[in-house]
Amino acid sequence: MKDERQKKTPFFTKLKEYGLSDITPFDVPGHKLGRLSNDLLDFIGLNTYLLDSNAPRGLDTLSKPTGVIKEAQALAAEAFGADHAFFLTNGTTGGIIAMIMATCRANEKIILPRNVHKSIINALIFSGAVPVFVKPDIDNNLGIANGLTFKSMKKAIDDNPDAVAILVINPTYFGLTSDLVQIVDYAHEKDLLVLADEAHGAQLYFSDLLPMGAITAGADIASTSMHKTGVSFTQSSILLTKGDRIDLNKIQSTLNMIHSTSPSALLMASLDVARKQMYFSAEEEIKRVLELKKEAVPRLNSIRGVQVLDESYANERGFLGFDHTKLVIKVSELGLNGFDVYRALKDRFNIQLELAETYLVLAILTMATIKEDLDRLYVALKTLSDEVYDHYDELKKIKFNYTFPETFVRPRVAYHAPHKIIELTDALGEVSAESIMIYPPGIPMLIPGEIITEQFLEDLAFYEENGSVIFSELNNGKIKVIDKDNWDKLEVYIDEL
Ligand SMILES: Cc1ncc(COP(=O)(O)O)c(C=O)c1O
Known part of the structure; x- marks a missing residue:
């Protein structure tokens, strides 16, 4: 039985009303609800501009919702079977940074697979949490890394009794899901929080034909890209929580550190409407x-x-x-x-x-x-x-051995350590001070603090030859590495971090 209240779109409805209300706008945004014509307006139409407003009075405030945003978030939480939902206007990236910062303090351990998205590596730099990377299942025949099975997660939990949280990816980019109920139960038994990256998992909450969403499996918090596998606008995501292990005030205040003070009303309206659409259809x-x-x-x-x-x-x-x-x-x-x-x-x-x-x-x-x-x-x-098919030989076997480089220092230490820029050709054995990945998927081949291997250099050259989009800080064959000549300064940083 569907809940009729889900037909409401409190934020979108109010926003539309506001846009059509003939308001005299002496506030920002400066386009004043699309007063001046321009190429974009001519193409997308005035209505989009009418919805691009930022009026806390009546339209509520994302940083401290008490009105229509609060109502819209509550409907979203119910639709997902969560206790609370926070709208995100900078994607699951923002949700991931907030959930890790709000749950793991500096120097506390979090257990996670190494093949995580770059936003998680960045969250580790922000929070100072110590990653315990677990090697995911690697399929060298297909050249992909999958997720963590219960067995590998259990071992990591047993080996790290001082960890405070685990992070799971549900599902992986290639659609694999672990036995989350078992993982969650075991983690909770050991007093660990369960965080989920559900950048590719919004759909899981709305179909019995798909694997279970992390929140349904009992996870404490999940960052879910409504814009990827749901139907909202790009950059709009939802952070979901369940149970009482998560400090909601801390999540809100952390989100407020990350979010713009002018979050896009269009994105929030899109979340409100997409939630209704997904709930019913x-x-x-x-x-x-x-x-x-x-x-x-x-x-x-x-x-x-x-x-x-x-x-x-x-x-x-x-x-x-x-x-x-x-x-x-x-x-x-x-x-x-x-x-x-x-x-x-x-x-x-x-x-x-x-x-x-x-x-x-x-x-x-x-x-x-x-x-x-x-x-x-x-x-x-x-x-x-x-x-x-008849003209090509079998694909030349690429020497593809999916390995991750070894960690020398954790990402936060590498981020703060003294750096230098060198040629990639001289980089073998150096310690990276940056993340390098192909995008998509945005899963770093190398993260700050890892030792540069021959395998990494070969893989990077292979991806470059194949025209992949490489995300790195520098181009032209250069890389940012830790400056070992100033290592003594790094010692200071390690103590401080
Ligand atoms: C596994 C994974 N996690 C997190 C993200 C970040 O999500 P968003 O693009 O919504 O910020 C992505 C994006 O590609 C992803 O693939």
Whole structure:
């Protein structure tokens, strides 16, 4: 039975009313609700500008909600089965930084997989928490890192009785989910908080055909990108909490440190409306999309050189569940790598995939996916396969050995340590002072404090050759490393941090 109260969109409704109220605006934003025409306004229309206001009186305040934002957040919490929800206007990134800062003090330990998103590494720098990185399941045949199984998380918890929190990724970018109920129960038994990165998990709360959301499994707090696998505007996410282990005031005050004092009303309205839409329609729409996928997968698998990963992959790797909205396609047997296919699909067929890895590509399905999308993907992959399958040799085995470099100092120490900039060609054995990753997925190959290995340098060169977007502080073959000649200063920093 659906709750009729979820039909309300308190923030969006009030915002619309305000925009249409013929207000005389002597406040910011300076466009004064779209008074002056410009190229953007001409394209998107006046209504968007009418909603871009920042009027605390009547429209409530994100930093201390007491009115329509509070009401909208409460509806969101209920829709997700959480106790509290905080709207985020700087993505799950903001939620992750706030949840780690608010739960782990400097020098307290947090257990987490090493293949976390860069926002988590940055949260460790902000908070000073000490990461206990656990090696995730690594599949060298596919060249990907998966998540943590209960077994590996349990071992890490047992080995670190002084840790205060664990962090789980639910699901991983490639859709794998762990036995969260077991992990959460064990962590709680040992008095640890459970934090979840659910950047790819908003849909899990709205369909029984998908694995469980972290909050449903009992996690204390989860940062959830409504904009990725839900249907809200880019950059809008929700931070969810459950139970009484989390200090809500601390979360709010930490969010207030991170958020702009002028959060986007458009993004908040988008969250309000997306929550309603997902509450009432996601279940049906996801069912529809999964049926489409069921029809599409055998067709895709019939293409020579193409293979879609399914739940059996997750189970073989020791994971409990698989998020079927992820369409993970192994393409290496075409004789092409994932990057070639990603580029070809975009440049020749106008198909934008989510990401490429060496051996595979990832397409994300959401409640807004339609049959034509999958049909076009089939035609494009079939065309590529017909062109190349008989002509290419097996893909030259890339010396791909998914390893993570060793930690020399933790990210916060490396961030504060004296630095120098050197050529990448001289970097072997140095300690990085920056994060380097390909984007997407934004999971750092190297983080501040890790020792630069030959493997890292080779992998980076490989990604560069393949035209991946590399996120790093510097370009032109340079890298920021710890300046060991000033190591004595670093000792001071270590004591202080
Ligand atoms: C696993 C993971 N965590 C966190 C984030 C950050 O999310 P957002 O883009 O909503 O800030 C991302 C974004 O790509 C991600 O993939």
